[in-house]
Each structure stands twice: as structure tokens, then as C-alpha cells.
Amino acid sequence: MAESYDDDKDLNRFRGLEVNGAGLDEVNELQEATFYKVQERIGSWNKAQGQPPIVCLATCNPANNWVKSVIYERWRSNTLPEKWCYINSRITDNPYISQDYLESLKELPPIQYARFVEGDWDVMDEVNNPFLYAWDDDRHIDDSLSLNPHLPVFVSVDFNINPLSALIIQQHTTKGCSVIGEINIDKGSIDAFCDYVESLNVPRGLLRITGDAMGNGRSIQQRDNSSAYTQIKRRLHLADSQIIIPANPTHYNSRIDCNNALTRLDVKVNSVKCKGFVYDAKQVQCNADGGIIKSNRKNLSERADFLDCFRYFVNSILKRYL
Numbered sequence: 252m253a254e255s256y257d258d259d260k261d262l263n264r265f266r267g268l269e270v271n272g273a274g275l276d277e278v279n280e281l282q283e284a285t286f287y288k289v290q291e292r293i294g295s296w297n298k299a300q301g302q303p304p305i306v307c308l309a310t311c312n313p314a315n316n317w318v319k320s321v322i323y324e325r326w327r328s329n330t331l332p333e334k335w336c337y338i339n340s341r342i343t344d345n346p347y348i349s350q351d352y353l354e355s356l357k358e359l360p361p362i363q364y365a366r367f368v369e370g371d372w373d374v375m376d377e378v379n380n381p382f383l384y385a386w387d388d389d390r391h392i393d394d395s396l397s398l399n400p401h402l403p404v405f406v407s408v409d410f411n412i413n414p415l416s417a418l419i420i421q422q423h424t425t426k427g428c429s430v431i432g433e434i435n436i437d438k439g440s441i442d443a444f445c446d447y448v449e450s451l452n453v454p455r456g457l458l459r460i461t462g463d464a465m466g467n468g469r470s471i472q473q474r475d476n477s478s479a480y481t482q483i484k485r486r487l488h489l490a491d492s493q494i495i496i497p498a499n500p501t502h503y504n505s506r507i508d509c510n511n512a513l514t515r516l517d518v519k520v521n522s523v524k525c526k527g528f529v530y531d532a533k534q535v536q537c538n539a540d541g542g543i544i545k546s547n548r549k550n551l552s553e554r555a556d557f558l559d560c561f562r563y564f565v566n567s568i569l570k571r572y573l
Contacts, residue, residue, distance in 0.1 A: 254285050262288045269296040272306045279314035283321065283549065313372040315534070315551045323372050341370040375533055382506055382543055382558060385513040386532045388522075396429045396521040404453045406434070407564040408444070408462030409556050410479055415439040416556035417462065418528060419451070420564055425572050427517025428564075432524045433557055441479055445486040455488060461495045461567040462560060495567050503541035505562045511573045512565050531558035 255264070265288050273289045275281060286309075294305040311318050326337035342348060342356075356368050365371040398404070399421055405428075408417045419432035436443045448458070466479035477485075480494050500508065512518055522529045534552040536544045545553045 254281050256282050256285065265289070265292055268292045271296050271303050273308070275307065275309040277311065278309040279311040279316060279318040283317040286317075286321075313366045313370060313374075315376065316549055319372055319551065339370070342368055375530075376552065378534060378536055380537045381533070382502075382535045382537050382555075383509060383513060383532045385510040387513075391513065391518055391520055391532075392522045392529070393429075393519040394521050394523050396431050396519055396524075398431055398451070398453075399423070399429075400454075403457045403459055404451065405459045405461055405564060405568060406448055407560040407567075408460065408466060408479075409559040409563070410463045410466045411439055411556060414556070415441075415444055416527070416560055417444065418525070418557060418560040418564065422568060424517070427519070428569065430518070430520040430525050430528060430561070432521070433527050433560075435527065441482045442486070445483060448487060458487065458489065459493050459495060460484075460487075460489065462563045464496050464499045467496060497567050500562065500566045502537070502543050505566060506537065506541055508570050508573060509562055509565050512569045515573060516569060525557070528557035528561060531555055532561075 252264070256262075262285060270293055273293050275286070275289065278286060289307060293307055311322075313319070313323070322331070322335075322337055325331045326339075331337060343353065353368075356364065359368070362374055362377060365374040398419075402421045402423060405420045405422065406417050407420060408415065415434075415436040417434040417436075418430055419434065420428050420430050422428045434444065434447050436447070460480065460483055480496060483489070484491070484494055520529060520532075530551065531554075535555045535558050536552070538544055543555050543558070545555045547553045
């Protein structure tokens with residue numbers, strides 16, 4: 252049974268399907284919605300004899316998409332759902348693969364070989380036109396960075412329906428900044444975001460909120476139509492001066508400013524605590540007009556959430572020093 256997502260985006264072919272088990276081959280080539288639709292249908296066959304166990308089996312190759320974030324990274328951090336199991340294996344674990352075939356695979360391009368033969372989930376794709384073309388691991392990564400309790404803490408927010416993302420940044424001098432953490436809140440919960448900020452135990456007077464100007468839009472979900480930033484200000488008991496929200500920059504101008512900041516200022520990032528941002532810094536690409544390629548959120552390199560957080564911080568704070 253094929254997914255055929257291009258012709259059936261509502262997954263109507265799965266309606267009424269009654270099964271107790273499913274097998275998904277190359278699940279990394281399927282949509283995340285299809286994966287959960289199958290989860291919804293297994294166990295729905297009530298006439299099965301012997302009450303067979305409800306099982307969904309899937310195979311996959313390493314990929315920079317939803318499978319990495321939903322399955323692999325949760326396995327690596329030991330946060331998979333209790334009934335899920337991920338079995339890490341490589342092609343070389345198969346005793347029936349001939350040595351001649353394994354030798355022929357060495358002719359693959361290095362990135363393809365690392366991903367499909369060595370099982371490397373973290374290998375980066377080649378990027379032809381990166382947004383942050385001035386990024387340099389040797390210059391910009393410093394994993395010794397930690398929160399300095401004596402310096403202001405900027406939380407730069409990118410509002411999405413899912414997830415809400417933010418970077419935790421400290422401006423150590425007028426010549427640079429330290430990106431020391433990142434926040435990822437499922438379903439864009441303002442309350443969960445504020446809970447996380449409060450857990451940082453930053454003195455209230457040292458806290459600054461900046462980010463996506465779209466957060467100034469009024470919310471019909473609030474009785475008084477208050478914006479996301481108004482809700483944050485109330486919950487965290489901040490003064491107006493602690494919310495710094497200029498208009499969002501264009502992608503073209505932002506790219507110039509961000510790369511100038513990386514080149515001319517001392518920008519450091521803790522890559523252990525900011526894996527999402529470092530990934531964005533290396534993988535997010537631009538089109539020919541300088542716009543960020545971000546039309547497909549199924550592809551991790553086209554989400555650019557943490558890159559957007561950095562762009563907003565550069566626009567509201569660092570740009571004045573360039």
C-alpha cells in the first residue's frame with residue numbers, strides 16, 4: 252500500500268482501515284502525518300482471533316527530517332515513549348551482504364557513504380548557498396560558555412504554532428555575544444515558555460525579551476485580545492523597556508547584518524546546548540534572491556527556527572554595533 256501523499260494529502264486511503272499490525276518500509280521517505288495515521292489505525296481490527304499484539308514495525312535510513320527528531324534523537328536522549336523501541340544497526344551487521352558489495356559502496360560520495368553505510372545521523376549535507384556564509388566552527392563555537400549571573404540575559408523568540416523556539420543570549424561586551432542555550436516549546440505554549448524562562452533563575456531586572464515582531468499581533472484566544480509579548484510581560488512581571496521588538500528585517504538585509512556580526516564581532520555559541528542553532532547555521536540555505544528556503548517544515552534544514560531567533564537578536568541588539 253503506497254502513501255501517495257502528493258495525490259492524497261488528507262490520507263483518505265487509510266480511512267476505515269482495520270489492522271492490528273503495520274510495516275513501514277523506509278519510513279524516512281514518508282510524511283510524519285502518515286506515520287501517525289498508521290499509529291491511529293493499528294489495533295482497530297476487533298475480530299482478530301487470539302488478540303494479537305498491536306505492533307508497528309518500520310525501517311529507515313538516517314535522514315535530516317522528522318524521523319531524526321521524533322525517533323532517533325529521542326532514542327539518543329533516552330526519551331522515547333515507553334512502548335517504542337529503536338534498534339540501531341548498519342548494513343555491515345547483515346551477515347548476508349557480500350564483501351564485494353561492501354567494497355563497491357566505498358565509491359559513494361563521502362556524505363552518502365557516512366549516512367547510508369556508516370549510519371551517521373549527524374553528517375551535514377553539502378550546502379551551496381548558506382544563509383550564514385561567514386559561520387566558522389573554529390571561530391564561533393565555544394562549549395565552555397555558561398550563564399553569567401551578572402550580565403543581562405536576552406531571550407530571542409520565534410513564534411510558531413509548533414514549536415515556539417528561542418535562543419538564550421548574553422551580550423558580554425559591545426563587541427560580541429554568547430549564545431548559551433535554546434528553548435523548544437511544543438504547541439507554542441506561552442505558559443510553558445514562561446515556565447522555562449523562570450527556571451533559569453535570572454534576576455528579573457537582567458531579563459530582556461526580543462524576537463519576532465509577529466508576536467505583537469493580537470490573539471483572539473485571549474479574552475482581552477492581548478498579544479504574545481503582552482502575555483509574556485504580564486506573566487514574568489517585566490517593564491515595557493524589557494521588551495525590545497523592532498520591525499522584522501527582510502531576509503536580504505538580515506543576511507548582510509548577521510554575516511557582518513559573525514565577521515566583525517565576537518560571537519560565540521555553546522554547540523552542546525545549542526545544537527539546533529548550530530545545525531541551522533550550517534544547513535539553512537538561501538534562494539537566488541537572498542530569501543531563506545523554508546517552504547517545507549518536514550525538512551529540518553527548512554525550518555530555520557533558531558536561525559530566525561538569531562536574526563531577530565542581531566536586528567534588535569547587535570546591529571547597532573556594526
